[in-house]
Amino acid sequence: MRPEPSPPFVFPHRHLLGVAGLSAFEIEGLLAASEEAVALSRQVEKKRSTLRGRTQINLFFENSTRTQSSFEIAGKRLGADVMNMSVGASSMKKGETVLDTAATLNAMRPDIIVVRHHAAGAVALLAQKVDCSVVNAGDGAHEHPTQALLDALTIKRAKGRIEGLTVAICGDVLHSRVARSNIILLNALGARVRVVAPSTLLPEGVERLGVTAHRTMREGLAGADVVMMLRLQLERMNGSFVPSVKEYFAHFGLDAAKLAYAAPDAVVMHPGPMNRGVEIASEVADGPRSLIRDQVEMGVAVRMAVLEALSRHLPND
Amino acid sequence: MTEAPARTLFVNARLVCPASGLDEVGSLLVEGGVIAALGRELRTEGGAEMVDCRGAALAPGLIDLGAFVGEPGAEHRETIATASDAAAAGGVTTIVTRPDTTPPVDAPEIVDYLKRRARDTASVNVYPMAALTKGLAGHEMTEIGLLLEAGAVAFSDGPRSIPNARVMRRTMTYARDFGALVCCHAEDSDLIAGGAMNEGEFATRLGLPGRPKAAEALILERDVRLATLTGCRYHASLITCAESLDIVARAKKAGAAVTCGASIAHLTLNENDVGEYRTFFKLAPPLRSEDDRRALVQGLADGLIDVVVSGHDPQDVETKRRPFAEAEDGAIGLETMLAAGLRLVHSGDVPLGRLLAAMSTRPAALLGLPGGSLAVGAPADLVVVDVDAPWVLDAHRLRSKSKNTPFDGARLQGRVLRTIVAGETVYTYA
Numbered sequence: 209m210r211p212e213p214s215p216p217f218v219f220p221h222r223h224l225l226g227v228a229g230l231s232a233f234e235i236e237g238l239l240a241a242s243e244e245a246v247a248l249s250r251q252v253e254k255k256r257s258t259l260r261g262r263t264q265i266n267l268f269f270e271n272s273t274r275t276q277s278s279f280e281i282a283g284k285r286l287g288a289d290v291m292n293m294s295v296g297a298s299s300m301k302k303g304e305t306v307l308d309t310a311a312t313l314n315a316m317r318p319d320i321i322v323v324r325h326h327a328a329g330a331v332a333l334l335a336q337k338v339d340c341s342v343v344n345a346g347d348g349a350h351e352h353p354t355q356a357l358l359d360a361l362t363i364k365r366a367k368g369r370i371e372g373l374t375v376a377i378c379g380d381v382l383h384s385r386v387a388r389s390n391i392i393l394l395n396a397l398g399a400r401v402r403v404v405a406p407s408t409l410l411p412e413g414v415e416r417l418g419v420t421a422h423r424t425m426r427e428g429l430a431g432a433d434v435v436m437m438l439r440l441q442l443e444r445m446n447g448s449f450v451p452s453v454k455e456y457f458a459h460f461g462l463d464a465a466k467l468a469y470a471a472p473d474a475v476v477m478h479p480g481p482m483n484r485g486v487e488i489a490s491e492v493a494d495g496p497r498s499l500i501r502d503q504v505e506m507g508v509a510v511r512m513a514v515l516e517a518l519s520r521h522l523p524n525d
Numbered sequence: 526m527t528e529a530p531a532r533t534l535f536v537n538a539r540l541v542c543p544a545s546g547l548d549e550v551g552s553l554l555v556e557g558g559v560i561a562a563l564g565r566e567l568r569t570e571g572g573a574e575m576v577d578c579r580g581a582a583l584a585p586g587l588i589d590l591g592a593f594v595g596e597p598g599a600e601h602r603e604t605i606a607t608a609s610d611a612a613a614a615g616g617v618t619t620i621v622t623r624p625d626t627t628p629p630v631d632a633p634e635i636v637d638y639l640k641r642r643a644r645d646t647a648s649v650n651v652y653p654m655a656a657l658t659k660g661l662a663g664h665e666m667t668e669i670g671l672l673l674e675a676g677a678v679a680f681s682d683g684p685r686s687i688p689n690a691r692v693m694r695r696t697m698t699y700a701r702d703f704g705a706l707v708c709c710h711a712e713d714s715d716l717i718a719g720g721a722m723n724e725g726e727f728a729t730r731l732g733l734p735g736r737p738k739a740a741e742a743l744i745l746e747r748d749v750r751l752a753t754l755t756g757c758r759y760h761a762s763l764i765t766c767a768e769s770l771d772i773v774a775r776a777k778k779a780g781a782a783v784t785c786g787a788s789i790a791h792l793t794l795n796e797n798d799v800g801e802y803r804t805f806f807k808l809a810p811p812l813r814s815e816d817d818r819r820a821l822v823q824g825l826a827d828g829l830i831d832v833v834v835s836g837h838d839p840q841d842v843e844t845k846r847r848p849f850a851e852a853e854d855g856a857i858g859l860e861t862m863l864a865a866g867l868r869l870v871h872s873g874d875v876p877l878g879r880l881l882a883a884m885s886t887r888p889a890a891l892l893g894l895p896g897g898s899l900a901v902g903a904p905a906d907l908v909v910v911d912v913d914a915p916w917v918l919d920a921h922r923l924r925s926k927s928k929n930t931p932f933d934g935a936r937l938q939g940r941v942l943r944t945i946v947a948g949e950t951v952y953t954y955a
Contacts, residue, residue, distance in 0.1 A: 333802065349733070
């Protein structure tokens with residue numbers, strides 16, 4: 209008997225709405241496909257024709273130059289026609305709802321819609337009303353699955369593995385979709401996850417998501433292999449959630465001294481855009497252990513892998 | 526009028542009177558809109574319309590303390606006529622309307638308007654609840670005396686509590702002199718600002734801002750202390766968690782004139798029902814944990830919870846088809862409160878008499894309304910219900926103008942067969 213050849217990876221979902229619900233096998237499959245996309249993106253000829261003839265709409269209800277351009281480049285490298293739509297203020301002010309926008313876009317017969325929205329659950333709501341595939345590019349404080357995938361890919365390439373690593377996610381976990389997606393994904397792949405923040409920035413019941421919670425960087429970073437910083441929004445800095453930028457940076461800002469609590473070969477990550485001098489010091493952000501630029505590169509690769517995986521479910525006639 | 530008063534004889538009925546504890550098979554005679562006689566063997570001389578209940582329960586019609594009926598100002602969500610139809614189909618013979626309308630019910634003219642609209646368009650009894658403060662703004666008390674004279678049966682600021690303790694104290698002190706019932710939503714508005722569901726693990730997983738239980742306990746604790754201080758009759762309209770039950774139990778034990786209510790949704794559903802952002806389960810206060818729900822059910826069984834309400838709050842579908850945090854709160858309930866409540870009876874948690882008392886006898890007593898009893902001379906506001914009949918709820922068949930029920934597709938057991946108001950049949954199940 210010959211051994212059966214291992215079957216090609218097939219992503220069994222029509223949409224990517226979150227990391228929750230993905231199996232470790234599916235995550236590994238996407239990460240493996242992303243590795244190929246990294247190689248492709250480093251060639252002179254970067255284009256593939258997987259999505260040729262397909263229409264991808266990047267629908268951003270919330271501005272994000274970085275994520276939007278990452279998805280745009282990913283789609284274009286796969287040969288899709290990419291259209292960017294920033295709904296932002298204008299339509300919403302006219303009273304158009306998410307579902308109106310969904311119906312309008314659906315009538316233009318796109319193949320993939322990439323959506324970011326400021327409300328948790330809005331992307332899933334929209335996905336119910338369209339015929340094409342939907343990728344969640346961030347919904348409120350809920351999920352940001354491609355960010356978690358790109359973070360995992362970055363860690364895996366730097367450390368060779370994810371299982372057994374200790375990852376400290378530091379900062380505004382309360383408002384962070386990046387933190388939620390990462391907690392779920394890293395747990396699925398066998399990492400030990402910690403969250404580190406003042407209690408005002410930790411959501412109720414966060415331990416139930418599979419993390420240990422720490423209120424000091426000394427304790428939370430002790431022996432960590434990966435230090436993942438989160439952005440603190442300007443409006444939350446002065447008195448509402450923390451007393452001041454000065455105090456926040458003194459206690460929770462990642463500088464060389466605090467990074468020294470972590471493992472000697474610990475790496476530093478940040479989903480961007482960074483607030484230098486608030487949650488992270490430039491000496492660390494630009495230092496030798498920073499993977500922040502790698503994350504941006506991996507972002508394009510992961511999004512290519514995701515678009516390609518979803519495209520297998522698109523109708524062919 | 527020389528015509529003899531209409532007589533109806535209900536036979537083969539399981540007579541359930543939560544006021545007296547009666548639960549036996551027999552007949553009941555209605556004459557001139559009131560209960561004329563009841564008993565195991567009842568004979569009537571002369572003509573009477575005969576209704577064979579075929580063993581179904583015959584009980585006092587339900588009295589729903591605090592339903593939103595859309596008038597005035599939100600007639601696209603509900604009208605008194607549609608709410609009345611829904612009530613009749615649900616075995617509810619008396620609706621007490623919520624005052625948070627547009628404009629709010631903060632002046633005697635508006636009470637009068639509601640009474641006249643009800644007289645002209647409703648088939649069930651409608652009694653207005655009036656605002657506790659002008660414009661529901663929480664600053665100045667309304668004309669409590671004049672509103673009572675106009676026909677208001679209780680006072681409330683609808684879905685918000687009065688933030689200022691001094692205003693609350695003065696209003697309660699003044700209300701006490703009239704013996705007025707003050708019904709309050711207990712939730713600290715600052716603490717729940719922006720919150721979309723019960724605070725805790727599930728809210729965290731969904732990335733939704735939470736409403737902590739402490740927000741309820743905080744205001745409830747303050748209010749029961751003010752009730753003790755002022756001697757005012759205080760009713761916590763909707764309590765949702767175990768902490769609140771403790772507070773009410775303590776206040777009752779100390780002899781304060783404090784009562785409380787719970788909605789049928791909070792007694793039969795929990796936060797997990799929100800699932801993947803199902804906005805029909807978005808309520809205010811929010812659905813809580815299963816532990817809290819169990820505590821409420823126990824509180825109802827023990828009699829600590831005085832009143833069970835539908836929490837009827839019709840919402841236009843467009844305001845529900847939004848991202849969860851941006852969707853409106855509220856669920857309809859008039860037509861389903863009895864069937865949903867019977868879940869607690871069938872599960873063996875709450876005796877039938879206790880459930881019916883909380884839905885009729887107790888609210889009648891609190892509001893000083895007739896009804897809630899099968900006593901001779903009581904108004905013939907009745908419901909005939911087959912407590913065992915199974916059915917599946919189809920939201921589209923509900924009579925309410927809005928269809929935002931959390932029970933769509935739910936398997937229910939207990940079917941209202943006939944509803945009678947003042948001796949007149951206003952609904953029969955076809």
